[in-house]
Amino acid sequence: MLYSTRTPAAKREGFRRDLASGRLLRFPGAFNPLSARLIEAKGFEGVYISGAVLSADLGLPDIGLTTLTEVAGRSQQIARMTDLPAIVDADTGFGEPMNVARTVQTLEDAGLAGMHIEDQVNPKRCGHLDGKQVVDLETASKRIRAAVDARRDPNFLVMARTDIRAVDGLAAAVDRAKALVDAGADAIFPEAMASLAEFAAIRAAVDVPVLANMTEFGKGELFTVQQLADVGMNLVIFPVSLLRLxxxxxxxxxxxxxxxxxxxxxxxxxxxxxxxxxxxxxxxxxxxxxxxxxxxxxxxxxx
Structure with missing residues (x-):
């Protein structure tokens, strides 16, 4: 009745344990609190909260128009309605490193199990649109270090998303993934991979969990859960699927x-x-x- 029977700390601890299990975790995207309940009822391992969905829910395009307050408020409404861990898209962290630090603590307070921060310039674009630009490695690394330093619960997952594949190619994505792990990222989200072989290349390059984004009508092919598991992915998200349906x-x-x-x-x-x-x-x-x-x-x- 009412909200989740599990505390945010328990969800984070369980999420970390599941990530270490070696099995692929499926996180469909919830577009509201009720859909999060449905995801749990169907037996999935977690809930994803997409920045594109939060923007669309407000009638806005996914170009960095949402605020931390809007994202944290809606994410809290979704996360508290399920016993599953929920991870959220935090765009570029809503500002400079100090803003990133505030973002982490605000999302911890909202009950999230983790977040990802990307290396695009502000204002960001949807990850599957043309014309993206990424920041230099120093700026991207500062965002991750600020997030890691600011968190109070060590089980709160700080994931680094890199969009550099669409800008400078796979080799640049491999190099940046390694560097972001060195900066303290707990997991890597390589956006817009073009093939299973590219996912496998990221997997071979880092020793932290790797996320695969299976979004429809995007740059990449829609691979099955089994195909992604076979190349060593740890998480798969279906970010906008339920909203589209x-x-x-x-x-x-x-x-x-x-x-x-x-x-x-x-x-x-x-x-x-x-x-x-x-x-x-x-x-x-x-x-x-x-x-x-x-x-x-x-x-x-x-x-």
């Missing part, structure tokens, strides 16, 4: 209203009322205080 369904539903004047034809595609109530755990609220919550559930009623 939900918005696609919403688009079709609105078209049905325009065309037919009713959504009756769409009922088989909808989540049933009883399923929603189960996901929200209505029954626990009912039992908590029957003097206040005195409704009864009848799953046989029409949706």
């Amino acid at each position: 939900a918005m696609g369904a919403a688009d079709r539903g609105l078209d049905a209203i325009i065309e037919h004047g009713s959504l009756e034809s769409m009922l088989p595609e909808m989540q049933h009322r009883s399923t929603l109530y189960e996901l929200l755990d209505y029954e626990s609220y009912n039992h908590f205080d029957s003097g206040v919550f005195n409704f009864t559930l009848n799953p046989t009623l029409p949706a």
